[in-house]
Amino acid sequence: MEDYPRTILELEERFRTEESCREYLARLRWPDGFVCPRCQAKDAWPATRGRLVCRVCRYQASVTAGTIFQDTHKPLRLWFRAIWQITSQKNGASAVAVQQVLGLGSYQTAWTWLHKLRRAMVRPGRDRLRGRVEVDETQVGTEKTDSAEDRPQRVLVVLAVEEDGRGAGRIRMARIPEATRAALHAFVQQVIEPGSVVHTDGLLAYRGLDRLGYEHEVSVLQGQEKDTAGKLLPRIHLVASLLKRWLLGTHQGAVSPRHLDYYLDEYTFRFNRRTSRSRGKLFYRLLQQAVQVYPAPYKTIVGGKDACCADHNL
Numbered sequence: 001m002e003d004y005p006r007t008i009l010e011l012e013e014r015f016r017t018e019e020s021c022r023e024y025l026a027r028l029r030w031p032d033g034f035v036c037p038r039c040q041a042k043d044a045w046p047a048t049r050g051r052l053v054c055r056v057c058r059y060q061a062s063v064t065a066g067t068i069f070q071d072t073h074k075p076l077r078l079w080f081r082a083i084w085q086i087t088s089q090k091n092g093a094s095a096v097a098v099q100q101v102l103g104l105g106s107y108q109t110a111w112t113w114l115h116k117l118r119r120a121m122v123r124p125g126r127d128r129l130r131g132r133v134e135v136d137e138t139q140v141g142t143e144k145t146d147s148a149e150d151r152p153q154r155v156l157v158v159l160a161v162e163e164d165g166r167g168a169g170r171i172r173m174a175r176i177p178e179a180t181r182a183a184l185h186a187f188v189q190q191v192i193e194p195g196s197v198v199h200t201d202g203l204l205a206y207r208g209l210d211r212l213g214y215e216h217e218v219s220v221l222q223g224q225e226k227d228t229a230g231k232l233l234p235r236i237h238l239v240a241s242l243l244k245r246w247l248l249g250t251h252q253g254a255v256s257p258r259h260l261d262y263y264l265d266e267y268t269f270r271f272n273r274r275t276s277r278s279r280g281k282l283f284y285r286l287l288q289q290a291v292q293v294y295p296a297p298y299k300t301i302v303g304g305k306d307a308c309c310a311d312h313n314l
């Protein structure tokens with residue numbers, strides 16, 4: 001049963017105490033009741049600070065251990081409000097905005113929280129796209145680097161967008177070093193179900209998809225007008241321009257190339273749920289995934305690498 005607050009008032013009333021937050025997390029983490037991580041026993045008694053003690057092996061389990069909330073020094077109430085802030089707004093929120101609204105002492109805390117939450121936006125083992133899927137690459141600008149030229153870097157992103165009537169269905173995207181056959185074919189295989197129709201432009205690197213079990217449909221540009229690119233793969237064109245606008249707007253382009261993958265994850269999470277009737281449902285989904293994702297310590301986040309091998313947006 002999906003049970004979540006629908007309005008900010010419901011959120012405030014429901015999660016007034018640490019206890020209420022922990023209870024909610026426990027239900028998301030152990031939907032069929034507690035299971036001891038050590039001996040698999042299903043019987044435990046509650047101890048202080050929200051811990052559970054296994055009746056069989058006396059293992060002390062905490063609902064936050066092994067999740068992105070592990071070792072946090074801040075109240076869960078604050079985390080819940082940060083999650084509400086980024087899931088209830090159409091475009092999410094920047095670290096600066098989260099810091100200000102929650103009154104967090106440091107920008108670094110807000111920044112780290114957002115990155116931890118982005119890691120929870122990828123559901124492990126999620127389905128691949130299917131049906132008719134447009135695939136194309138686009139250049140995304142990121143923040144300035146310290147190089148002598150001091151120019152914003154351009155990063156290559158490959159996108160896949162399901163066709164849904166005249167509109168767009170679900171999306172997937174990933175950063176790739178170059179538009180090589182190896183990179184593009186690997187992306188298609190990771191994000192699209194074999195048997196689907198993959199619709200691309202005439203780039204030679206896409207050739208051979210039919211040998212990988214896909215039906216490959218190629219559309220080639222007619223004429224030299226710039227506008228025709230949008231008509232060729234209209235859904236890709238739409239998603240790419242919304243993505244760029246989001247990076248420039250909400251994050252003011254201040255995304256470094258090595259962290260871009262996680263921003264792509266956030267964008268994908270929100271786009272794929274854009275028709276959700278209640279924003280509370282996004283809050284619920286994100287918390288549900290947050291208690292299933294291995295924690296990422298600050299050091300690994302700064303390094304742009306994960307402790308585990310999260311497959312970003314794939």
Ligand SMILES: [Zn+2]
Nearest residue numbers: 036039054057
């Ligand atoms: Zn046990």
